[in-house]
Amino acid sequence: MASLSLQQIGKTYGAQTAVEALDLDIADREFTVLVGPSGCGKSTTLRMIAGLENISSGRLFIDGKDVTQAPPQERDIAMVFQSYALYPHMTAYMNMAFGLMKTTRLDKREIDVRVREAASILHIEDLLLRKPNELSGGQRQRVAIGRALVRKPKVFLFDEPLSNLDAKLRNHMRAELKRLHAELGLTVVYVTHDQVEAMTLGTRIAVMAAGRLQQFDTPMTVYRRPANTFVASFIGAPEMNLLRCRHSRAAEGVVIDGASFTITLDGFTPPPAGIEILLGIRPEELFLAPENTLPDGQLMARATVGRVELLGADALAEVNLGHHRLVARVSAEQLPHPGQQVALGIDTRRARLFDPVSGYAHP
Ligand SMILES: Nc1ncnc2c1ncn2[C@@H]1O[C@H](COP(=O)(O)OP(=O)(O)O)[C@@H](O)[C@H]1O
Ligand SMILES: [Mg+2]
Numbered sequence: 163m164a165s166l167s168l169q170q171i172g173k174t175y176g177a178q179t180a181v182e183a184l185d186l187d188i189a190d191r192e193f194t195v196l197v198g199p200s201g202c203g204k205s206t207t208l209r210m211i212a213g214l215e216n217i218s219s220g221r222l223f224i225d226g227k228d229v230t231q232a233p234p235q236e237r238d239i240a241m242v243f244q245s246y247a248l249y250p251h252m253t254a255y256m257n258m259a260f261g262l263m264k265t266t267r268l269d270k271r272e273i274d275v276r277v278r279e280a281a282s283i284l285h286i287e288d289l290l291l292r293k294p295n296e297l298s299g300g301q302r303q304r305v306a307i308g309r310a311l312v313r314k315p316k317v318f319l320f321d322e323p324l325s326n327l328d329a330k331l332r333n334h335m336r337a338e339l340k341r342l343h344a345e346l347g348l349t350v351v352y353v354t355h356d357q358v359e360a361m362t363l364g365t366r367i368a369v370m371a372a373g374r375l376q377q378f379d380t381p382m383t384v385y386r387r388p389a390n391t392f393v394a395s396f397i398g399a400p401e402m403n404l405l406r407c408r409h410s411r412a413a414e415g416v417v418i419d420g421a422s423f424t425i426t427l428d429g430f431t432p433p434p435a436g437i438e439i440l441l442g443i444r445p446e447e448l449f450l451a452p453e454n455t456l457p458d459g460q461l462m463a464r465a466t467v468g469r470v471e472l473l474g475a476d477a478l479a480e481v482n483l484g485h486h487r488l489v490a491r492v493s494a495e496q497l498p499h500p501g502q503q504v505a506l507g508i509d510t511r512r513a514r515l516f517d518p519v520s521g522y523a524h525p
Contacts, residue, residue: 164316165190170220180206182373193343193350195364203373204353212241240310241319246302248294254305255290280308300331320352391521403488405441422484423463442514448490449507465506467498
C-alpha cells in the first residue's frame with residue numbers, strides 16, 4: 163500500500179475554480195474521508211488523484227514519487243464509482259477478471275486465484291456466474307469493489323459508493339468496508355456528502371466547502387473542536403447551536419453575556435473584550451431540569467421549551483432563551499412539554515467560541 167501527498171492541488175475549469183490549494187498528507191493504511199456539500203470539489207479531487215482529470219496546479223505524490231503528470235495506469239490506483247460502472251454483458255467473474263486480463267501479464271491461473279480470493283472476502287462466491295442485472299444493488303457494489311481488490315492497487319478511491327443503496331444495506335456495507343480496511347490494511351480515500359458516513363468510516367476526515375479544505379483531523383476532533391462555523395454546522399445532526407453574544411474577560415476565562423444569561427468559560431484565548439462572539443454548543447451539551455436542580459455552577463438561565471421531536475431513545479427539544487432559539491438533545495425518558503419553564507444548563511467544558519465575521523474558532 164502507499165502514502166499519498168497532495169500539495170497545493172488546484173483545479174480550474176475555464177474561469178471556475180473547482181478545487182483550490184488543497185493540502186492533504188495521507189499516511190499508509192489510513193482511511194481518509196473527503197466530506198462536504200454537493201459541488202464542493204470532492205469528486206474532482208478524487209479524479210485528480212486517479213489521473214482521470216488533469217491537475218491545474220500543485221503536485222501529487224504517491225509513496226514519495228511525483229505522479230502529478232503520470233497517466234492513470236502508472237499510478238496503481240483503483241477507483242469505485244457510485245454508479246458501479248460494471249459491464250452489463252459480463253458475469254460478475256468476468257467483470258472482476260477483465261481488467262487484469264487486459265492490463266496485466268498475469269496468467270489465467272493467477273487471475274482466477276485473485277478473483278476467488280476477492281469473492282471470498284466479499285462473500286459473493288455464489289454469484290460469480292451472474293450478470294449485473296441478476297444482482298441486487300448491494301451485490302453489484304460488491305462486484306465493483308471486488309474489481310478494485312483484484313488489482314491489489316496501492317490506493318483505493320471510493321466516490322459515494324453507497325449512495326444508491328437503501329438505508330439498511332448502506333449501514334451493512336459501511337461496516338463491511340470498515341472490516342475490509344482493517345483486515346487488508348488498505349489505503350483508502352473515500353468521498354461522501356454524508357457526515358454520518360464520514361464520522362463512522364474515517365480515521366481522519368477532510369471537510370471541504372467551495373473547493374477549499376476547512377479541516378482535516380480525526381472524527382472526534384472535527385466534531386468536538388470544529389475549526390470554523392462551517393464545520394460546526396456541517397458535522398453533527400442537528401447542527402451545533404451558535405449564539406451571538408458579547409463577552410468580557412474575567413480573571414479566569416471569558417464571560418459570555420447573552421440576552422438573558424451569563425456564563426464563564428475557562429481555557430480560551432479571547433479576542434478583545436466587548437466585541438461580538440458566537441458561542442457554539444452542541445445539542446447534547448445542553449441540559450434541561452424542571453427547576454433549580456442543576457448541579458452547582460451549571461445553571462445558566464430559565465428558558466421555555468418550544469417544539470419537541472421524539473426520535474426514539476432521545477428527543478430534540480427547542481428551547482427559547484431570550485431571543486435565542488436553541489436545540490437540546492434530551493432523553494426520551496424525561497420529555498419536556500412545549501411551553502414548560504425549565505432551567506437550562508450547559509456543559510461549559512465543551513463550548514466553543516467563534517468569530518462571527520471570519521467564522522474561525524478561537525483557540
Ligand atoms: N467537467 C467539468 N466542467 C466544468 N465544471 C465542472 C466539471 N466537473 C466539475 N465541475 C464543477 O466543479 C465543482 C466541483 O464539482 P465536483 O468535484 O463534482 O463536486 P462534488 O463531488 O463535491 O459534488 C462544481 O461546481 C462543478 O460544477
Ligand atoms: Mg461528486
